[in-house]
Amino acid sequence: MSDYDRDYDHHDRDGPGAKKMWGALPVANHPIGHPSLPPSSGEEYLRRVRAEALSFPDVIEADPTTVAQHRRAAPSNDTHPAADPLLGTDALAPPPTFPRAWAERTIDQYRSLHTKIAVSRAALVEYGPGGIPLSHKRGPPVDVAQILDTLPTRYTMWYRFLYSSRILGGSAPGGCDDLWRPSVLVHFPHAKALQLLDMHTQWIATAARGNRGLMAAVAKTVFCLLVALDPTLTADETFLLRSLGKACCAVREEGFGGGEMEVDVGEGVKAAREDAHAELAVIVLIIAQGFGQRDLCVLK
Structure with missing residues (x-):
């Protein structure tokens, strides 16, 4: 048979x-x-x-309770900021609301600056015979390239290099504050800017939380690094920026530790808190409107 x-x-x-x-x-x-x-x-x-x-059906039904429990069950040894309960999807507070007029004006200013930096980088590309680019990699200016060769490579060294004057107080002439200026940051290569943005996600969620002066400085650095990014990102790079936006939202929601214990704080503390709050709002807005993560904020 x-x-x-x-x-x-x-x-x-x-x-x-x-x-x-x-x-x-x-x-x-x-x-x-x-x-x-x-x-x-x-x-x-x-x-x-x-x-x-x-x-089997193309679409299956899942129990929402099971999904929520799975999201909350982050590994205990995972040190990535996304494992922070404050950054989880279920624990995240409602997205902040920004005035539409302010948001549009801020995004226009960011995109204008981003375009100017892109044009500046394009001018650094060397062309050979027939107008053919010798290299598609747009490197930083010479002074920035020299600085990059001397910058630290370890996580803790980066933190001390960037914010030592704000941690210890004061600044020495010729130190990192003289080199660490916006004109250098905005010309950082794409990969280096992403590396530093990932570090800042952790600093915002840990070290800078509660330190209003340091938080404002961190937010300004992040803004310059966002200007240095290319507009087209991979999925992993988009996830990195989204984690950064969630960290900023979580810290803004906390109010930097401001509560009943800080009702009678001085004007200086209030001003520092407002500055940090505003700087983080700019970061959230740029990530949401400039990099396609629109659910991170609401415009009205």
């Missing part, structure tokens, strides 16, 4: 009205055999697998 006849014989045992289980592969329109018996060939096994896959 052939495989074809044997398959029909097994289906006949189920009754005269039994439905024949035809395979889905176009190369062989044979039945897939009785499901309780092992396949007679590799081709029959593949036909069974394909038929079983096609029998």
Whole structure:
């Protein structure tokens, strides 16, 4: 008895009205055999697998409670900011609301600056005979390139290099404050800017939280790094920026520790809090409106 006849014989045992289980592969329109018996060939096994896959619905229903519990169950050894409960989707507060007129004006200013920096980078590309670019990589200016060669590579060293004067107080002539200026930051290469933005996500969620003066300085640095980014991002890079936006939203919602214990704070503290709050609002707005993460804020 052939495989074809044997398959029909097994289906006949189920009754005269039994439905024949035809395979889905176009190369062989044979039945897939009785499901309780092992396949007679590799081709029959593949036909069974394909038929079983096609029998499932394209969309399945999931229990929302189970999904929420899965999102909250972050690994205890995960130090990435996305594992912070404040940055989780379910724990995140409603998105902040910004005035539409202010948002449009701020985004226009950001895009104008971004365009100017892009034109400046394009002017650095060397062209060969026939106008063919010798390199598609647009490097930073010479002074920026020299600074990049001497910059730290470790996480903790970066933090001390960037904000030592704000942590220890004061600044020494010729120190990092002289080199660390916006004209250098906005010309950082795309990859280096992303690396620093990832570090700042963690600093905003940890070290700078509660330090209003440091938070304002961190936000200004982040703004310059956002100007240095290319407009087209990969999925991983977009996730990095989204984590940064969530960290800013979470810290703004906390109010930098401002609560009943800080009702009688001085004018200087209030001014620093307002400055940091405004700087973080700019960061959230740019990530939301400039990089396609529009659910991070609401415009009215």
